[in-house]
Amino acid sequence: MKKLLSNRNLRSQILTYGFVIAAFVVLQLVAAGGGMSSSLKGMLVPICAYVVMAISLNLTVGVLGELSLGHAGFMSVGAFMGVTAAISLQNAVPAPGLRLLIALLVGAVFAAVVGFLVGIPVLRLKGDYLAIVTLAFGQIIKSIFNNLYIGLDARGFHVSLLQDRTNLEQGGRLILGGPMGISGIQKISTFLAGVILILVCLFVIFNYVNSRTGRAVMALRDNRIAAESIGISATRHKMTAFVLSAAMAGAAGALFALNYSTVVANKFDFNTSILVLVFVVLGGLGNMFGSILAATALTILPEVLREFQDYRMLIYAVVLILVMLGTNNAKLKSLFEKLRPRRREEQS
Amino acid sequence: MGKVKSKNESPLVPVPSTSYIPQRDLDKTPILETRYLGIDFGGLTAVDDFNLTIGRTEIAGLIGPNGAGKTTVFNLITKVYQPTRGTILLDGRDTQGMNTVQISKAGIARTFQNIRLFDSLSVEDNVKLGMHNSIRYSMASGIFRLPAYWRKEQVAHERAMELLSIFDMQDMAKMQAGSLPYGAQRRLEIVRALATNPSLLLLDEPAAGMNPSETYELMENIVKIRDTFRIAVMLIEHDMSLVMGICEGICVLNFGKVIAKGTPEDIQSNPVVIEAYLGKKKEG
Amino acid sequence: MNFLNFLISGVSLGSVYAIIALGYTMVYGIAKMLNFAHGDVIMVGAYVCFFAISRYSLPPLLGVLLAVLLCTVLGIVIEKLAYKPLRAAPSLAVLITAIGVSYFLQNAAQLLWTSNPKVFPSFLDFGETGGIELFGGQLRVSYITIVTIAACVVIMLALTAFTGNTKMGKAMRACSEDKGAAQLMGINVNTTISVTFAIGSGLAAIAGVLLCSAYPTLVPTTGSMPGIKAFTAAVFGGIGSIPGAFLGGLLLGVIEILAKAYISTQLSDAIVFAVLIVVLLIKPTGLLGKPVNEKV
Numbered sequence: 001m002k003k004l005l006s007n008r009n010l011r012s013q014i015l016t017y018g019f020v021i022a023a024f025v026v027l028q029l030v031a032a033g034g035g036m037s038s039s040l041k042g043m044l045v046p047i048c049a050y051v052v053m054a055i056s057l058n059l060t061v062g063v064l065g066e067l068s069l070g071h072a073g074f075m076s077v078g079a080f081m082g083v084t085a086a087i088s089l090q091n092a093v094p095a096p097g098l099r100l101l102i103a104l105l106v107g108a109v110f111a112a113v114v115g116f117l118v119g120i121p122v123l124r125l126k127g128d129y130l131a132i133v134t135l136a137f138g139q140i141i142k143s144i145f146n147n148l149y150i151g152l153d154a155r156g157f158h159v160s161l162l163q164d165r166t167n168l169e170q171g172g173r174l175i176l177g178g179p180m181g182i183s184g185i186q187k188i189s190t191f192l193a194g195v196i197l198i199l200v201c202l203f204v205i206f207n208y209v210n211s212r213t214g215r216a217v218m219a220l221r222d223n224r225i226a227a228e229s230i231g232i233s234a235t236r237h238k239m240t241a242f243v244l245s246a247a248m249a250g251a252a253g254a255l256f257a258l259n260y261s262t263v264v265a266n267k268f269d270f271n272t273s274i275l276v277l278v279f280v281v282l283g284g285l286g287n288m289f290g291s292i293l294a295a296t297a298l299t300i301l302p303e304v305l306r307e308f309q310d311y312r313m314l315i316y317a318v319v320l321i322l323v324m325l326g327t328n329n330a331k332l333k334s335l336f337e338k339l340r341p342r343r344r345e346e347q348s
Numbered sequence: 349m350g351k352v353k354s355k356n357e358s359p360l361v362p363v364p365s366t367s368y369i370p371q372r373d374l375d376k377t378p379i380l381e382t383r384y385l386g387i388d389f390g391g392l393t394a395v396d397d398f399n400l401t402i403g404r405t406e407i408a409g410l411i412g413p414n415g416a417g418k419t420t421v422f423n424l425i426t427k428v429y430q431p432t433r434g435t436i437l438l439d440g441r442d443t444q445g446m447n448t449v450q451i452s453k454a455g456i457a458r459t460f461q462n463i464r465l466f467d468s469l470s471v472e473d474n475v476k477l478g479m480h481n482s483i484r485y486s487m488a489s490g491i492f493r494l495p496a497y498w499r500k501e502q503v504a505h506e507r508a509m510e511l512l513s514i515f516d517m518q519d520m521a522k523m524q525a526g527s528l529p530y531g532a533q534r535r536l537e538i539v540r541a542l543a544t545n546p547s548l549l550l551l552d553e554p555a556a557g558m559n560p561s562e563t564y565e566l567m568e569n570i571v572k573i574r575d576t577f578r579i580a581v582m583l584i585e586h587d588m589s590l591v592m593g594i595c596e597g598i599c600v601l602n603f604g605k606v607i608a609k610g611t612p613e614d615i616q617s618n619p620v621v622i623e624a625y626l627g628k629k630k631e632g
Numbered sequence: 633m634n635f636l637n638f639l640i641s642g643v644s645l646g647s648v649y650a651i652i653a654l655g656y657t658m659v660y661g662i663a664k665m666l667n668f669a670h671g672d673v674i675m676v677g678a679y680v681c682f683f684a685i686s687r688y689s690l691p692p693l694l695g696v697l698l699a700v701l702l703c704t705v706l707g708i709v710i711e712k713l714a715y716k717p718l719r720a721a722p723s724l725a726v727l728i729t730a731i732g733v734s735y736f737l738q739n740a741a742q743l744l745w746t747s748n749p750k751v752f753p754s755f756l757d758f759g760e761t762g763g764i765e766l767f768g769g770q771l772r773v774s775y776i777t778i779v780t781i782a783a784c785v786v787i788m789l790a791l792t793a794f795t796g797n798t799k800m801g802k803a804m805r806a807c808s809e810d811k812g813a814a815q816l817m818g819i820n821v822n823t824t825i826s827v828t829f830a831i832g833s834g835l836a837a838i839a840g841v842l843l844c845s846a847y848p849t850l851v852p853t854t855g856s857m858p859g860i861k862a863f864t865a866a867v868f869g870g871i872g873s874i875p876g877a878f879l880g881g882l883l884l885g886v887i888e889i890l891a892k893a894y895i896s897t898q899l900s901d902a903i904v905f906a907v908l909i910v911v912l913l914i915k916p917t918g919l920l921g922k923p924v925n926e927k928v
Contacts, residue, residue, distance in 0.1 A: 067724070121913050128666065129912055132867045135860070136905035143902035162896060204491050211490025211497060212480065219466045219477045226464035229426060230544050231452030231481045240487055270860065274668075274731055281728045310743055317735035321714055324729040328721035 013206050016289045017199060024195045039303060047299050048194025049075075049256035052201050054279035054291040056248035059205055061277070062286035063214065064241040065221030066123075067131040070138025071276050073118075074111040074246040075253035076145055076268035082107030082254025083182050083263060084175050088152055096188040103188075103258060104197065104251045111250020112243050114141070119242040123235050138273055145265035150176040181264030182257075189259040197255055201248045202288060208244065217241045282323060377440040379404045379548050379580045380425070380456075385434035386604075387424055394420045395604045398434065402548065402597070407574055408582045409595035411615075413624065417604040418584045419461055422550050426458055427451050439547065453481055457546035459537040461553050461584075467526030471517065471536055474525045475508040478543025483507070511539050514576075515569060530557055535566075542573065549573070551583040555590050563587055567594050592616065600624070636771055638893045639886065644777040644846065646885020647784035651839040652862030653869070653877035654791060655832030661808040661872035662828045665723060668730040669710060670836060671859015672737035677703045677837030678752065678844040678854060679745055685753050692753075699837040707833025708826050715829075716822070734856075741852035752848035780842045787835060788878045795874065800827060808872065861888075861904070868908050870921025879919055884908075 027044065030036050057071045085106035086099050093099045118137045122130055149165070151158045153172025160166055166174060176182050208214040216237045219227040224234060257263040279298060283290030301319070305312035378401045385398040395417045402408045410418050423429045425436060427448050436443045438454055446454065457478075466474050476483075483504045489496040512518050515535040520528060525536060534554060541549055554570070555563045567590050574581050585591050591598060592612040600608040600615060602624045608615055615621055652674060659667045677699040684695035714733050718726045754776070795801035803824045806814040815821050843858055844850050861884060869880025884904060891903040917923050 061724075067727075121909055125912060125916055128660075128871065129867060129916060129918070131666075132864060133909055133912055136864065136908050139860075139905045140902040143899055147896075147898045162898065207491045207493060208487070211487070212483075212485060212500075213487045213490060215469070215473055215477055216480055218469055219474075222466040222468055223464045225428065225448075226460065226466065227477070228448040229428075229452060229458055229460075229464075230478050230540060231449050232477065233449045270856075278728055278731065281724050285724070313735060313739040314743065317732050317739060320732035320735065321729055324721075324725050324732065325714070325717050328718050328725050 009210070012289065013202075016202060016206075016292070019289065020195060020198055020202070020292065024191070027191070040300075043299065043303065044191040045189045045194050045259040046256060047296055048191065048198055049252045049259070050276065050279065050295045050299050051198050051292050052194075052248055052252035052255070053276045054283065054295040055198070055201055055205060055288050056245045056252065057276050058280045058283070058286065058288060058291045059208075059241055059245040059248070061280050062284075063205075063209055063221070064217055064238060064245075066238075066242075067128070067134075067277075068245075069131050069135035069270070069273050069277065070118075070141070071134075071245075071249055072268040072270070072272035073138035073141035074115055074249035075256065075272070076141055076265060077114045078104075078107030078111040078250025078253030079257035079263055079268065080145055080148075080176060080182065080253075080265075081110035082250070083185055083257045084150055086188065086254075086258055087173070087175050087182070087185070088157075090186065096186070097193070100188045100190075100193055100255075100258060104193075104254045107254030108247040108251040111253065112247035114250075115243045115246025116239065118246070119239050123238045123242060135270065135273075138270060142265050142269055145176075145268075146179050148176055149174065149178055179264070181262055183262040185258060185261050185263065187259055187261065189255050194255055197251055198292070201251075204244065204248075205288060208241075213237055213240050278320065376404055378402055378437075379406075379439055380582070381437040381440075382425070383435045383437070385421075385424060385431055385436060387420065387429055387432045393604055395424065395601075396433075398424075398601075398604075398606060400599055400606070400609075402580050402582055404547070404580055405574060405578055406580050406597060407570065407595050408580070409591040409598040410582060410584045410601060411586070411588075411591055411598060412601035412607075416601040418601055419552055420604075421601070422458060422552055422584065425451075425550065426456055452544055455545070455547040456550065457541035457544045457548075458550035459534070459541055459552055459554065461556070463530075463533045463537055465525040465528075465533055465536060465540070467524070469525055470521065471512070471523050471525050471528065472505070472508050472521040474536060474540050475511055475543050476504045478540040479504050479507060480544075482545055508543070511543055514542070514573065515539060531562055534558070535569075538569075538573075542577065546579060548580045548582065551581065551585075553584055553586065555585055555587045560589075563590055566590070570594055634893075638889050640771075640773055640777060642886035642889035643882060644780050644885070645889055646865075646882035647780045648839050648843045648846070648881075649858065649862045649865045649885050650784050650878045650881025651787055651835050651842070652858060653866040653881045654787065654874060655835045655839075656863055656866040657869075657871055657874060657877040658791075658804075658828050659832050660866065662804055663715065663726075663825055665715065665726045665730065666863070667832075668727065668859070668863075669733035669737060670832065671855035671857075671862070672734050672741075673703050673706060673710075673833050673836040673855070674840035674843065674858060675741060675850075675852060675855035676706060676737060677840035678850050679741060679750075680837070681841045682750055682752055682844070682850055686750075696838070696841050699841060700834045703837035703840075704830045704834040707829040707836075710833075711826055711829040716825075738852045738856075745852070747852055750850040752844035752850050754845060754848060776842070776845045780846065783838060783842065784878070784881075787838070788874070791831075791874055800824070804828060864905065864908050867918055868911060870915075870918030873918070873920045873922075876918055876920035883919075 027036070031041060053071065053075060057068060060066060060068045060071070082103040086103040089099050089102060093102065118134070122133050122137070125133055144161070147162050149160045149163070151166030151168045151172055151174045153169040155169060158166035158168065164174065164177065168174060209218070216227065216232045217240070219232055220234050220237060228234060253268070279295040280291055282298070283292070283294035302312055302316060305315055308315060380400070380402040382398055382400045386396040387394050398421060410421060412418055420429065424431050427443070427446055438451075438456065441454070443451060443454065466477065469477075483500050485496040485500045488494070509518050509521065512521060515538070517532065517535060517539070520532060525533070528536060534556070538551065538554065551570070555566055558566060570581060570583070571594055573579070583591075583595070595612060598610065598612055598615045599606055600621050607624055608618045608621045610618070652670065656667065656670055659665065659670070680702050681695045681699040684690045684698050685692055690698070710733055714729050715726060718729060795804055803814065803819045804827070806817065806819055807821055807824045811821050814824075840855070844854070862881065865880035865884040866877045867880070868884060869876030869878070887907055888900055888904050891900040895903060911919065915921070
């Protein structure tokens, strides 16, 4: 029994890594064989970005146990800063792979810093009050990017708020143009990079959860008073999870944005935050594999429903409600419980 | 402090339970001393003029009728509530301005009346969490699985198993804490508290919900813990056989005030106590 | 005089937020759920009123009544079908279901009524001079502003009286304290929750009509942003508290209008949310919310 459980933990991790790699290989083969529609091909990178968003939000909601309604805010920080980095380095770093890597890192670092700043007030609050403040920060970040201007010329970066006051020199380039966002982006994101990003994030999350700090965060989630009584300070440890989660969302944002030629702030609004939250809840709190499946399935679903045209979002909504009603149905749950002990017996 | 840190210390088990009760070592600085401790909630005074001294290896009992303010005293000592009045000295040091986390680091550990375990985590993880501040490695070591991680986790694992063996719970190490039977949950809470290396252990109704034989076993184990770790234990308990059986000093609380202090014999023959507490029990 | 003008339009907008927030806060107080579909009920109410008046040329008052009636029914139906089966489910599952309902209402509205904006009839403004002029015409208060503010005050007073004095109101307060104990005292918890949803949705319809009278563009997503803002207002005032929702709504409206007027139009939303964050840091359970202490 003892060994089996620790094995089961490890087994589920290996299963998750394995699934991601296998899915990548299969999809690459299908694509090489020409068996993939161009619309699906175009969705591969966004799926990866949403998967990273889902597992990173699962770190906040499932592991840390706090509801965040503004996760898209961190995604947009990563997107704009990552793309800005990629555009600035267009000449200095000609290799697209390396440039993408730098962009992802820049996006992650900026999102981590913003996550830290947001975390200071947010993590002092509790429950629904905490949730509403994350929502508020999401809206604030969106408003700021909608009014932020970043230009680059020979003298360096110029930043201004509300109006374009960058006063660029001849040959300078206005990278971020307020509500116009960033356009003329070189699409350097690749499916391979997306899959590697997923694997890296999984690695970080799994190892974090099974280490001293991660354990402390879960203890705080289960029982804050008991955790403090054994000397675990709440804010410091919660912050590590929150910042990690923000950093991953930032990398996802950079990956996402570098897959399109333009990016605007309104892409990362409240609805995007909610969308990612839906992935997390459907996949199961704390269940990374579930998040991956849910993010993939629900990103593809609207595409699959395309033939229903106008009805597709309606169907999407109905599916969402029915899944929630179904998974929380007492009768189905007891059926599931009946299946469970049998499995446990098999293993012991 | 640090008594139980090193591995080559004498093994914890098997240590035969003894009925030997040491003299109150009041020649040394008491581990805990409260002076005129009190707290008000709104206009209501929950605890007032609470004076108590606990010796370094004493087993002390805090008794009193329901609602007397016993758990509130624990909450004051561990700074879950900040006292309105009075002083708490831990090993001669004023704990003014400290919070719960700092109190834990300073050497007080506790259990809760309504069990507070980390239900979704394993038994072993619950115990390891008690060592959060004594066995440390950086977050980066954890994420990138650097040598420090493997080394420290191994130490934590061995230590956790050793502590669990006090209550013979090694076999439950991988079980989910929330799925344990009630009695085992109470015991696990004590083990988790011990894992923090306390010099004072506060037990809030450790025998609640236990049958007489379990209670007897618990009594032996509390004495064993005190003898092995050389720490002070303060407990709140309604089971008089337990309190009278192992406590060297007893403090009786009623309506937030101390009405009697003394040895079990003193308390049992004190008319005020009998009236306020034991007397009632006999009648009811 | 400008400032007074801004203040009045702020109070007017705030009154709409307050009415929506009252619905949010009542539902939260009793069902302990964030009903994200509440904003979309506003939109449905506005559409119903729009069609009643413009297409079927019903008298405006009848249109409003019809909207209130239909939204009340809608609220009860939503609660019965989507939320009631999840009474015992984790709060996140209910939250996601509410989001599903929100998507459903928005997309159903888009299918039924298309996403072409409808211009809401200004049935309360009697021509260009509709309103009261003060200080020799320097200050003009339109009828719709007066009606909005009056409606909000009346609703707030009525709700306070209702929850304070009637049997059903007391049942609501009992349910919000402790559902189990309320049930043991013979209160029908399901009925109480249904009534709460009914009242909240009816209020949403009124808010929808008032909102679209002041900002007459009606699209299927009309309710989203006011919904989020009203939710913010409810939290601002202390979620679960009726006077809190009223106060929060008014303050939010005033802050939004003043921020637009004096600081920046584009950043007004950001300012509103920043104020919310500051308030919550000082009073973690909102302006009038009760502090919750966990018993140890």
